[in-house]
Amino acid sequence: MRILKEIINKKSGRIAFFVLILLYFSVIFAPFFAPYPYDDDDVLHSYAPPTKIHFLNLKEKQFGPFIYGQTYEVNEYYQRVYQKDESKIYPIKFFTKGFKYKFLGLWETDRHLFGVGKGKIYLLGADLKGRDIFTRILYGGRISLSIGLIGAAISLFIGLIVGGLSGYFGGRVDNFTMRICEMVMMIPSFYLMLALRASFPPNLSSTQVYLLIIVILSFIGWAATARIIRGMAISLRENEYVYAAKAMGLSHFKIIIRHILPHTLSYALVAIVLRIPAYILGEAGLSLIGLGIQEPEASWGNLLSSAMGIVNIRLFPWILIPGLFIVVTVVCFNMLGDTLRDILDPKRRIL
Amino acid sequence: MGRFILKRLVFSLPLLLGITFLTFLFIQIAPGDFLDKLRLNPQVSQEAIKIYEQKFHLDKPLMVQYFVWLRNILKGDFGYSFSFKAKVFDVVSSRLFNTFILSLSSLIFTWIFVIPLGVIAALKRNKFTDRFLSFTSYLGISAPSFFLAFIFLYLATFTGWLPLGGMRSIRFEEFSLLGKIIDIGKHLIIPTLVLSIGSICVLQRIMRANLLEVLGSPYILGAKARGLPKIRILYIHALKNALNPMITIFGYQFSALLSGAALVEIIIGWPGLGVVTLEAVRSQDIYLVMGSVLAGGALLILGNLVADILLGFFDPRIRYDKT
Numbered sequence: 001m002r003i004l005k006e007i008i009n010k011k012s013g014r015i016a017f018f019v020l021i022l023l024y025f026s027v028i029f030a031p032f033f034a035p036y037p038y039d040d041d042d043v044l045h046s047y048a049p050p051t052k053i054h055f056l057n058l059k060e061k062q063f064g065p066f067i068y069g070q071t072y073e074v075n076e077y078y079q080r081v082y083q084k085d086e087s088k089i090y091p092i093k094f095f096t097k098g099f100k101y102k103f104l105g106l107w108e109t110d111r112h113l114f115g116v117g118k119g120k121i122y123l124l125g126a127d128l129k130g131r132d133i134f135t136r137i138l139y140g141g142r143i144s145l146s147i148g149l150i151g152a153a154i155s156l157f158i159g160l161i162v163g164g165l166s167g168y169f170g171g172r173v174d175n176f177t178m179r180i181c182e183m184v185m186m187i188p189s190f191y192l193m194l195a196l197r198a199s200f201p202p203n204l205s206s207t208q209v210y211l212l213i214i215v216i217l218s219f220i221g222w223a224a225t226a227r228i229i230r231g232m233a234i235s236l237r238e239n240e241y242v243y244a245a246k247a248m249g250l251s252h253f254k255i256i257i258r259h260i261l262p263h264t265l266s267y268a269l270v271a272i273v274l275r276i277p278a279y280i281l282g283e284a285g286l287s288l289i290g291l292g293i294q295e296p297e298a299s300w301g302n303l304l305s306s307a308m309g310i311v312n313i314r315l316f317p318w319i320l321i322p323g324l325f326i327v328v329t330v331v332c333f334n335m336l337g338d339t340l341r342d343i344l345d346p347k348r349r350i351l
Numbered sequence: 352m353g354r355f356i357l358k359r360l361v362f363s364l365p366l367l368l369g370i371t372f373l374t375f376l377f378i379q380i381a382p383g384d385f386l387d388k389l390r391l392n393p394q395v396s397q398e399a400i401k402i403y404e405q406k407f408h409l410d411k412p413l414m415v416q417y418f419v420w421l422r423n424i425l426k427g428d429f430g431y432s433f434s435f436k437a438k439v440f441d442v443v444s445s446r447l448f449n450t451f452i453l454s455l456s457s458l459i460f461t462w463i464f465v466i467p468l469g470v471i472a473a474l475k476r477n478k479f480t481d482r483f484l485s486f487t488s489y490l491g492i493s494a495p496s497f498f499l500a501f502i503f504l505y506l507a508t509f510t511g512w513l514p515l516g517g518m519r520s521i522r523f524e525e526f527s528l529l530g531k532i533i534d535i536g537k538h539l540i541i542p543t544l545v546l547s548i549g550s551i552c553v554l555q556r557i558m559r560a561n562l563l564e565v566l567g568s569p570y571i572l573g574a575k576a577r578g579l580p581k582i583r584i585l586y587i588h589a590l591k592n593a594l595n596p597m598i599t600i601f602g603y604q605f606s607a608l609l610s611g612a613a614l615v616e617i618i619i620g621w622p623g624l625g626v627v628t629l630e631a632v633r634s635q636d637i638y639l640v641m642g643s644v645l646a647g648g649a650l651l652i653l654g655n656l657v658a659d660i661l662l663g664f665f666d667p668r669i670r671y672d673k674t
Contacts, residue, residue, distance in 0.1 A: 183369050190610035191647055198632040199377035281495050285614050288497060307501050310515045314508040323498040331493040
């Protein structure tokens with residue numbers, strides 16, 4: 001609680017903290033904020049640009065936020081050119097009824113933050129199949145943002161155990177585990193990721209892929225943490241209280257859990273926050289090249305995969321927006337991590 | 352020095368063995384192999400598949416296969432790529448060269464900027480320039496390379512000055528030698544920028560911290576007290592010592608660069624090691640995967656070795672010959 005207070009007292013920490021809260025909040029309540037289901041396609045609006053929101057139309061005496069209908073013509077390059085159809089006006093209604101979903105998985109409801117009735121509103125444009133990118137970002141964030149947290153937590157856990165054991169016992173155990181750590185750290189992570197992904201069949205269900213990505217990323221990530229925890233454990237094991245605990249007959253396991261690892265926790269907290277971006281980026285990278293989360297499921301990485309063609313980027317730049325969400329999230333985690341480090345470890349404030 | 356290099360190379364052999372064995376294991380765990388495609392093809396007879404199986408020892412246990420592969424490498428045979436229908440050595444060596452060019456150019460580009468920017472930030476500590484550099488490096492660190500690649504490609508579509516991906520123009524073969532070099536150089540600009548920005552941002556901060564630390568040390572104070580000119584203190588006494596830790600980082604950067612390069616290569620369409628590995632993994636082209644992992648590992652070990660040798664040149668306290 002004290003740490004939270006100190007974070008909020010610092011400007012950069014405060015900004016990062018609240019942006020992250022906002023992101024996680026909107027992702028958890030994705031169906032409420034999203035106007036459409038994530039796989040709701042509409043061929044008539046393939047690559048529709050972001051819808052402009054108007055506030056005033058004197059002819060029709062329309063006030064407040066509304067959108068016009070959309071039609072398209074095919075031009076001489078066989079591309080669709082979308083135009084607004086001023087004869088159709090759809091006012092934006094708040095807390096309106098839409099598709100049915102389970103609120104937090106508990107009870108069924110059909111209330112949404114906003115909706116336009118029969119019109120189609122694309123806040124951030126549409127993709128190839130005419131799906132709303134805003135909706136898909138919200139749903140994709142569920143995967144991208146949770147993979148970061150879970151992956152970092154798992155690899156931190158492995159790192160604490162391995163690092164603690166290896167630092168505490170030293171000698172041959174230490175030597176062996178450290179060589180393995182070095183090997184894992186030395187292999188370029190992207191190639192390791194590919195090799196690991198290759199050891200599983202290519203067509204898995206979404207849940208399986210999700211779990212697999214977490215396993216792969218934690219497998220790559222534990223080594224760096226283990227090395228640093230090991231370094232701390234080596235110096236911690238020479239403390240008098242550890243000798244005292246040994247003299248009193250406490251088992252090795254209990255000494256590590258009770259007397260060594262708690263001292264590494266403040267470092268671990270900083271490390272976990274600073275490492276989350278790596279997991280988010282790892283998922284994005286895998287999904288981007290088609291080895292991660294598969295369609296129709298959304299993740300920030302596979303949303304970007306439609307940007308792989310240069311023509312798509314040029315004609316429909318809004319498909320890059322999911323990337324902005326990745327950048328914002330990563331910036332925030334970095335800022336939060338740095339603030340945490342300043343609070344917990346004032347000595348390293350040089351950087 | 353010669354002995355040191357030899358020693359390092361010998362010690363890196365187990366590492367290479369470990370990496371390749373792990374990769375081999377991972378790929379063999381996966382269900383199916385590259386012959387599945389042939390098995391499904393009605394035009395290929397069962398006998399032909401049998402011959403293939405025997406030729407590549409696919410009917411033998413895993414360990415035997417691995418050692419057969421190792422033995423063949425010692426003979427200079429890196430295996431056969433089923434998807435490229437060519438020798439793995441030929442496929443990988445040309446791609447390795449492309450990746451090497453890209454990595455080298457981004458390394459050079461990075462270090463041209465890192466040292467001056469770090470020095471400027473340290474000298475203008477907490478002034479506007481420093482704060483500006485710190486802010487931009489925050490953004491640069493956080494922007495993933497693949498996103499930067501997309502952004503640069505998007506910007507490039509408007510200007511038309513730079514080629515949009517790939518490594519050579521369509522009419523590459525018609526150019527003179529100079530024209531070819533210029534053509535590749537033009538194609539290099541975007542991937543180099545994309546790969547360098549992140550590391551420039553990180554390393555520039557580290558350089559600043561190093562220099563500040565050195566500038567605060569007693570011997571600099573001593574030099575100041577003796578009335579040495581500021582420029583001499585900075586460039587001769589401080590900078591050299593601030594550079595030492597950077598050279599170690601230089602070696603480790605190679606690993607990060609290689610994995611960063613793979614994704615950017617795939618997006619930009621640079622025909623490097625990353626693209627080949629991805630292809631190979633997708634089609635379970637086992638010897639090609641092994642070949643490119645081996646090549647990547649070798650490149651890495653070479654990078655670390657170069658860093659150690661450089662460190663020996665810059666830091667007179669390190670003597671490799673005596674050990």
